[in-house]
Amino acid sequence: MKSIPLILMGCGGVGRQLLQHIVSCRDIHALNYGVRLRVVGVADSKSLLSVPDIFTTELDDHSVDEICRLKSNGSSLSSLTSYGDYQVFSNSETITNITEVASHLVRSTGLAVVDCSASSDTIGILQKVAEMNGCIVLANKKPLTSSMEDYDKLVLHPRRLRHESTVGAGLPVIMSINRLLSSGDTIHRIVGSLSDPRDDLGGMDVARKALIVARLLGQRLELDSIKVESLYPAEMGPNAMSVEDFLANGVSQLDNSLADRVEKAASNGNVLRYVCVIEGSRCEVGIQELPKNSALGRLRGSDNVLEVYSRCYSEQPLIIQGAGAGNDTTAAGVLADILDLQDLFT
Ligand SMILES: NC(=O)c1ccc[n+]([C@@H]2O[C@H](COP(=O)([O-])OP(=O)(O)OC[C@H]3O[C@@H](n4cnc5c(N)ncnc54)[C@H](OP(=O)(O)O)[C@@H]3O)[C@@H](O)[C@H]2O)c1
Numbered sequence: 001m002k003s004i005p006l007i008l009m010g011c012g013g014v015g016r017q018l019l020q021h022i023v024s025c026r027d028i029h030a031l032n033y034g035v036r037l038r039v040v041g042v043a044d045s046k047s048l049l050s051v052p053d054i055f056t057t058e059l060d061d062h063s064v065d066e067i068c069r070l071k072s073n074g075s076s077l078s079s080l081t082s083y084g085d086y087q088v089f090s091n092s093e094t095i096t097n098i099t100e101v102a103s104h105l106v107r108s109t110g111l112a113v114v115d116c117s118a119s120s121d122t123i124g125i126l127q128k129v130a131e132m133n134g135c136i137v138l139a140n141k142k143p144l145t146s147s148m149e150d151y152d153k154l155v156l157h158p159r160r161l162r163h164e165s166t167v168g169a170g171l172p173v174i175m176s177i178n179r180l181l182s183s184g185d186t187i188h189r190i191v192g193s194l195s196d197p198r199d200d201l202g203g204m205d206v207a208r209k210a211l212i213v214a215r216l217l218g219q220r221l222e223l224d225s226i227k228v229e230s231l232y233p234a235e236m237g238p239n240a241m242s243v244e245d246f247l248a249n250g251v252s253q254l255d256n257s258l259a260d261r262v263e264k265a266a267s268n269g270n271v272l273r274y275v276c277v278i279e280g281s282r283c284e285v286g287i288q289e290l291p292k293n294s295a296l297g298r299l300r301g302s303d304n305v306l307e308v309y310s311r312c313y314s315e316q317p318l319i320i321q322g323a324g325a326g327n328d329t330t331a332a333g334v335l336a337d338i339l340d341l342q343d344l345f346t
Pocket residue numbers: 009010011012013014015043044045046071076116117118119121122139140141142165166168169324325326327330
């Protein structure tokens with residue numbers, strides 16, 4: 001049986017679901033792949049819990065359940081100081097410890113560091129792991145949307161990095177784009193609806209996803225140079241208007257100003273969609289007029305939809321569509337990424 005040691009950073013909705021998927025998939029992994037995922041450490045924002053011997057021991061399933069229970073009650077991992085044989089390191093020791101663990105494991109069996117946090121503070125650790133030739137799996141978009149300099153350090157060994165869940169959650173977006181690129185197809189244009197605007201009225205979450213895709217296509221771009229059209233004007237921003245006032249008065253004003261644009265689009269046989277557009281050296285996020293009978297035009301509800309136009313998919317674009325959020329699908333995407341790395345482990 002091949003063992004894949006892993007350290008999980010981030011134990012929120014996605015991280016906990018991942019731990020649960022790992023436990024419930026043990027039989028599938030063993031029977032179908034001859035693989036066992038061995039969780040050697042779990043970190044939250046304040047501490048790292050790790051096993052006493054990183055080469056032979058692992059967090060057993062009972063401890064994993066206990067960690068999930070504790071974290072979903074809002075407690076900190078540091079409250080587990082006296083828990084079994086495990087060691088608990090404070091935040092300031094975490095970087096040193098993960099780096100040390102990584103340097104030992106990478107040289108022997110290999111190691112996967114999985115980032116399910118929503119923080120930029122993990123970037124330093126991830127860069128060290130990449131430098132040591134360790135494997136990295138991300139649900140967290142921030143490490144890939146920091147400066148180009150940080151990005152280059154992270155993608156040092158592209159075959160050891162997986163981040164399918166950073167764009168469209170479990171949908172095979174990154175994988176599909178990579179397959180087009182590796183077969184020499186040229187991608188001209190990608191238009192995508194990548195979030196539920198109710199959660200992201202300012203558009204920053206979509207901007208990060210657009211940046212990840214644009215960088216994948218070779219654009220050397222910084223986050224602050226992406227043109228982002230916010231769905232509300234500055235005077236309705238979180239610092240200028242209360243949520244109550246926004247819901248009571250702001251939203252109806254927004255509806256009025258958008259109604260004119262909707263009408264104008266309709267007279268051209270089009271509809272308005274809040275999308276990212278990546279084309280040539282252009283990468284922007286905002287409201288676009290799109291044909292009513294396109295995949296994006298037909299979009300209802302909260303699905304994510306991506307239209308990819310390339311040499312092979314010129315008239316009829318490649319369409320990727322489905323639920324683009326949720327702890328379960330996101331964590332499943334992360335788990336599939338980890339399994340996809342299995343051949344790199346001994
Ligand atoms: N949920 C989705 O549908 C979805 C879809 C696609 C991608 N994602 C991405 O997946 C990631 C996780 O989402 P989530 O909803 O699970 O977030 P969440 O519930 O806010 O959980 C974040 C976790 O990260 C931990 N954390 C913060 N800083 C850390 C650090 N420096 N080192 C290690 N851990 C740290 C937090 O610790 P504490 O517990 O101590 O606060 C918390 O456990 C995010 O980046 C999100 O954008 C989510």
